[in-house]
Amino acid sequence: MANEQTPSAGGQLTPEQLAQKDPSWQRVLLARHPKRPYSLDYIERLFTDFREVHGDRSFADDPAIVCGMAFFDGQPVMVVGEQKGRDTKQRFHRNFGMPKPEGYRKAIRVMKMAAKFGRPVVTFMDTPGAYPGIDAEERGQAEAIAHNLREMARLTIPVVAVVIGEGGSGGALALGVGNHVYMMENAIYSVISPESCAAIIWRDSGKAELAAKALRITAADLHRLGLIDAIVPEPPGGAQEDWDEASRLLGETLRRALGELSRLPPGELVRQRYEKFRRMGNFFI
Amino acid sequence: MAWFKREKSSQEQRPKPKAGDRKVRTEGLWLKCEDCREIIWKKDLEANLNVCPKCGFHFRLDAVSRLKLLFDGEYEEFDRDLVSADPLEFVDSKPYKERLAKSREAARVNDAVISASGTLQGRKVNICSMAMQFIGGSMGCVVGEKITRAVERSLAAKIPLVIVSASGGARMQEGAVSLMQMAKVSAALMRLDEARIPYISVLTDPTTGGTTASFAMLGDLNIAEPNALIGFAGPRVIEQTIRQKLPEGFQRSEFLLKHGMLDAVVQRKDLKNSIAQALLFFCGPANPPA
Numbered sequence: 073m074a075n076e077q078t079p080s081a082g083g084q085l086t087p088e089q090l091a092q093k094d095p096s097w098q099r100v101l102l103a104r105h106p107k108r109p110y111s112l113d114y115i116e117r118l119f120t121d122f123r124e125v126h127g128d129r130s131f132a133d134d135p136a137i138v139c140g141m142a143f144f145d146g147q148p149v150m151v152v153g154e155q156k157g158r159d160t161k162q163r164f165h166r167n168f169g170m171p172k173p174e175g176y177r178k179a180i181r182v183m184k185m186a187a188k189f190g191r192p193v194v195t196f197m198d199t200p201g202a203y204p205g206i207d208a209e210e211r212g213q214a215e216a217i218a219h220n221l222r223e224m225a226r227l228t229i230p231v232v233a234v235v236i237g238e239g240g241s242g243g244a245l246a247l248g249v250g251n252h253v254y255m256m257e258n259a260i261y262s263v264i265s266p267e268s269c270a271a272i273i274w275r276d277s278g279k280a281e282l283a284a285k286a287l288r289i290t291a292a293d294l295h296r297l298g299l300i301d302a303i304v305p306e307p308p309g310g311a312q313e314d315w316d317e318a319s320r321l322l323g324e325t326l327r328r329a330l331g332e333l334s335r336l337p338p339g340e341l342v343r344q345r346y347e348k349f350r351r352m353g354n355f356f357i
Numbered sequence: 358m359a360w361f362k363r364e365k366s367s368q369e370q371r372p373k374p375k376a377g378d379r380k381v382r383t384e385g386l387w388l389k390c391e392d393c394r395e396i397i398w399k400k401d402l403e404a405n406l407n408v409c410p411k412c413g414f415h416f417r418l419d420a421v422s423r424l425k426l427l428f429d430g431e432y433e434e435f436d437r438d439l440v441s442a443d444p445l446e447f448v449d450s451k452p453y454k455e456r457l458a459k460s461r462e463a464a465r466v467n468d469a470v471i472s473a474s475g476t477l478q479g480r481k482v483n484i485c486s487m488a489m490q491f492i493g494g495s496m497g498c499v500v501g502e503k504i505t506r507a508v509e510r511s512l513a514a515k516i517p518l519v520i521v522s523a524s525g526g527a528r529m530q531e532g533a534v535s536l537m538q539m540a541k542v543s544a545a546l547m548r549l550d551e552a553r554i555p556y557i558s559v560l561t562d563p564t565t566g567g568t569t570a571s572f573a574m575l576g577d578l579n580i581a582e583p584n585a586l587i588g589f590a591g592p593r594v595i596e597q598t599i600r601q602k603l604p605e606g607f608q609r610s611e612f613l614l615k616h617g618m619l620d621a622v623v624q625r626k627d628l629k630n631s632i633a634q635a636l637l638f639f640c641g642p643a644n645p646p647a
Contacts, residue, residue: 202570204590204598209608212618214569214589221543222550222575241527241536242570242589249540263527263536263567268594272529273449287532288445297444299533349544350505352537353498355444 087309096284099291100266102258103237107312109319110169111138111153111196114236117319118326119144119151125182127174131211134175136167136199137247139182144194145327150186152179152247153196156237169238170203173216176246180220183227192230192330195247200265202243217246224249225349230333230341232326234304235259235291236311251336251345252329253299255291256322257306261299262289299352390414392584406625415582415625417562420471420488423521427484427629432475435510436503440467444498444534453530456492464491468499469524472507474516478633480643481516483507487523489563494524496568497531501538504572508545508556517555517636522573525591526566539571546575555639557632560587560610560619578620578635581610582628587618 090098102108115122119142126133138155141148154171157163171179179195186193202213224231224247233250239261255261264272266280269287273279288294291303304325311318336344387396393412402409406426407416424432440457447453461467469491474483485507487494504520511518527535549556558576560569562585570589573579581587588608596603606612610622623631637643 202589204594206595206599206603206607209588209590209595210616212574212616214587215574215618217570217589218539218543218572218574221540221571222547225540225544225547226551242539242567245536245540246570249544261533261536263532264529269529286445286447286449287529289532294533297534299537346544346548349537349541352541353444353501353531353534355442355498355531355534356502357440357442 094281094285096288096290096293097266097281099258099260099289100280100284102310102312103260105310105312106158108237109311109315110158111155111198111236113315114196114319114322115140115142115151115153117316118323119149120146122151126178128177128181130174130177132172132174134167134172134178135165136169136171136203137175137179139178141191144330147330148191149330150182150191150193151196152182152193153236154199154244154247156198167203169199170201170240171199171243171246172203172205172208173211173213176202176216176220179247180223183224183231187227187229190229192232192333193227194326194330195231195233195250197233197235197239197244197247197261198237199240199243200238201240202246217242220246221249225346226342227345228338228342230330230336231345232329232333234322234325235261235300236322240265249345249349251333251341251348252301254302254304254325254329255294255300256304256311256318257291258310259291260284260289261291261294262287391416408625413583413624415562415584417489417523418625419490420466420486420521420523423486423561424471424473424475424484426625427477427486427519427521427632428473428475429477429479430475432473432484435472435474436506437467437471439499439503441497441499441531443530445530445532447530447532449530456530460491464488466491468503469494469496469528470500470503472503474510476643477519477629477636478643480633480636480640481514482632482636483511483516483518485518485520487521487568489523492528492530494522494568495526495528495535496524496538496571497528497535498538500528501535501541504542505545508542508549511554511556512549512552515552515554517557517640518549519557519559519632520572520576521559521561522564522568523561524564524566524568524573526568526570536567539567542572543575546572550577555636557635559628559632561585563587565589565591574618576620577639579618580621580623580628580631581613581619582625583610583622585610587613
């Protein structure tokens with residue numbers, strides 16, 4: 073018999089063990105929970121007739137980002153989401169949810185396509201970060217992210233962005249320039265992973281728990297800092313406990329957001345999105 | 358008994374030089390080129406724009422010297438007094454507020470970018486020059502705001518923008534606030550793009566992380582100095598991820614040029630002329646101030 077008190081890999085803790093952790097670190101563990109719903113799980117529950125589209129038209133198709141046409145309450149919506157794998161085989165296939173440049177290029181390609189046909193875009197962010205590898209660098213990981221940031225700012229359609237799990241720095245933000253930006257209750261959004269931050273500050277990635285607190289990465293933190301619009305509630309214990317309920321709650325937020333934004337003309341959508349990001353970080357003495 | 362073993366005692370017996378004595382030594386007058394290992398007289402190096410006179414290795418150039426190199430003469434500085442309020446109340450080995458204060462003193466700039474306006478070969482331009490010596494040239498809310506304001510000034514006055522990057526990326530101590538600066542600056546550059554006002558990005562050693570993944574890669578032209586480290590992830594992070602040694606020259610300017618990420622690699626002595634030529638192509642002849 074396995075000892076129930078022993079935490080297994082990947083943050084599967086008993087509720088009691090979890091409760092003993094620092095609140096920020098609890099969120100990290102929940103955001104990375106191996107049973108947490110991923111983009112495709114939400115897509116399956118929230119949209120009908122999801123038709124995946126593939127490829128960046130210049131190099132490859134990146135399985136770490138899924139894109140597709142779908143219907144939300146009968147309305148056509150382009151969905152873009154970072155996708156992690158559930159088992160070992162899938163994890164490798166999805167590259168642990170770490171997109172490569174071709175993933176970001178596919179994402180902006182389909183967002184522009186959506187804009188061309190006047191369809192709103194919903195993005196789901198869930199990545200430990202953009203893939204840091206030789207091939208990704210060769211093909212311009214930085215350029216791909218930068219390009220998305222600028223081009224998303226130009227989109228003439230409503231863009232709703234949600235951090236559903238891990239908002240891993242630029243790798244997440246590359247899908248995050250939305251008219252409305254939300255975080256799930258147990259999602260995190262950070263400029264650097266707590267482990268890397270701890271490695272830099274204390275030269276010890278084991279102090280990630282401390283770093284998680286210092287970095288202010290919870291939904292409540294980001295909301296307080298004025299960086300997100302609202303927090304999407306999760307079922308008791310976290311989204312991993314009840315995927316259907318988590319989807320329903322997320323669906324409510326999407327419905328409200330898309331309803332509000334659908335009333336704005338294209339120019340106003342661009343202006344509102346710009347003003348929103350323009351105001352971020354006014355923390356001067 | 359080893360012949361060459363130095364006895365500890367003789368080292369200890371040697372009197373330590375007093376602080377006053379040190380000043381008369383030649384320390385700091387000479388330095389060794391990091392590339393060709395030649396000994397260079399520091400004044401020679403400075404006269405040569407911090408480029409090794411023997412092998413052409415480009416040493417880093419501080420933000421003020423950079424502005425002096427690019428502007429014709431006098432320039433006006435903007436938003437000099439903008440200082441971060443430490444939104445996270447971040448504390449690591451020391452409080453971030455303290456780190457800021459110390460950096461301000463040591464680097465003699467108020468944050469990691471100087472935003473300035475002046476003329477470059479007779480043409481009015483805005484130049485943002487990053488200061489690597491200020492917390493690694495990292496971008497927090499001050500850098501994001503100063504660059505965004507520079508973009509807005511370029512938009513309002515319809516004058517070209519040059520950003521000289523020298524930065525490790527987003528500033529960890531400001532967390533997600535730093536992260537959002539990437540989106541803020543990039544969105545502002547979208548407006549500059551729509552207004553068809555030229556933006557030239559100059560990438561110098563080092564330009565990594567969130568800086569590369571936002572404004573540094575968004576120039577109408579991206580030009581870099583020779584051998585500058587340019588990338589998204591730092592070399593150490595990549596080595597840890599893939600668990601193998603990185604190839605020689607990886608993430609250097611020439612590597613990026615070869616892979617299609619840069620328009621040109623330009624020697625420091627040619628930088629000003631290069632920018633002027635590009636602006637001439639984009640905007641036509643400069644109108645000299647009346």
